[in-house]
Amino acid sequence: MDGIICSVVVPVYNEEEVIGETCARLRETMDAAGVTYEILLVNDGSRDRTAELAAEICREHPVFRMISFSRNFGHQIAITAGMDYARGDAIVVIDADLQDPPSVIAQMLDKWREGYEVVYGLRISRKGESTAKKITSKIFYRFLRGMTEVNIPVDVGDFRLIDRKVRDALRLVNERNRYIRGLISWLGFRSTSVEFVREKRFAGTTKYPFRKMVRFAIDAITSFSYKPLKLASYVGMALSAVSFVYLLVVLWQRLFTDTAIAGWASSIAVSLFFNGVILIILGIIGEYIGRIYDEVKGRPLYIVSHTLNMDGEQRISRE
Ligand code: UDP
Ligand code: MG
Numbered sequence: 001m002d003g004i005i006c007s008v009v010v011p012v013y014n015e016e017e018v019i020g021e022t023c024a025r026l027r028e029t030m031d032a033a034g035v036t037y038e039i040l041l042v043n044d045g046s047r048d049r050t051a052e053l054a055a056e057i058c059r060e061h062p063v064f065r066m067i068s069f070s071r072n073f074g075h076q077i078a079i080t081a082g083m084d085y086a087r088g089d090a091i092v093v094i095d096a097d098l099q100d101p102p103s104v105i106a107q108m109l110d111k112w113r114e115g116y117e118v119v120y121g122l123r124i125s126r127k128g129e130s131t132a133k134k135i136t137s138k139i140f141y142r143f144l145r146g147m148t149e150v151n152i153p154v155d156v157g158d159f160r161l162i163d164r165k166v167r168d169a170l171r172l173v174n175e176r177n178r179y180i181r182g183l184i185s186w187l188g189f190r191s192t193s194v195e196f197v198r199e200k201r202f203a204g205t206t207k208y209p210f211r212k213m214v215r216f217a218i219d220a221i222t223s224f225s226y227k228p229l230k231l232a233s234y235v236g237m238a239l240s241a242v243s244f245v246y247l248l249v250v251l252w253q254r255l256f257t258d259t260a261i262a263g264w265a266s267s268i269a270v271s272l273f274f275n276g277v278i279l280i281i282l283g284i285i286g287e288y289i290g291r292i293y294d295e296v297k298g299r300p301l302y303i304v305s306h307t308l309n310m311d312g313e314q315r316i317s318r319e
Contacts, residue, residue: 004089099201
């Protein structure tokens, strides 16, 4: 052990406009916190000047270390890699765009010293984000909570401190479609929260377009709930029951009355409706099967192209 108390993990993807400022502020905050620290920049396959700027920062200040991926693997994987390489007794994950205020880290460290093993940042309000994003995320967190038995706190992102023990436990979780905040809740441990106001992005634009948000939400739900599958079979059963009753009605009409129905429109409507339901159910099953396929292939979670200031040290191994 080389006595590093706190590791700060920062996933960065095309953040050339903010990385300089973020690194400067993090350094200030950590110096003021009076602990030995390292700051791990995980370059998630950026295609702008982020990597060069980060390399310069690493050269100037050896407290910074960098892991560069061979391509974009995604935010959750970048966080995972940062945690794998972290040497601190406490590990903080923070976004690169200064939406999570670095000053909160000091409060997190205080809670950690009191003995909490997970200290998550609770967003009491969010500035500078679109109403649509705020509303969808409010709904999403509550919906997810209703879908799963795991106690995942609402309005909490990845901005949090975890103890080394929690990291070591998380390392045993090799899932590919990772929803880290859920996984950490699943692990358990003593946790608490510190409140903060989510700031406006310092510069640049969001790296989570709608498409990625949907993917992320589906990952979260499928990782932590079978309810969509159950729902699919319940819907199937309910519809079969209704259809059976309707079949009896049709037979009765055909055999015992002469109101034989001309209904082309109604048969088309019924057929379209059932086909729609079947396709949706197949889609839900497909989402799960795709994820099973990902797991079975067992590819590595990420590929590192190069590192800086790592002193030839290997990351902890992920079998
Ligand atoms: N990020 C990443 N890989 C990605 C997308 C995002 O490492 O594929 C990083 C990004 O650089 C930032 C953090 O994840 O540090 C959160 O992204 P962003 O601020 O764009 O998301 P938002 O706050 O808009 O949800
Ligand atoms: Mg952001």
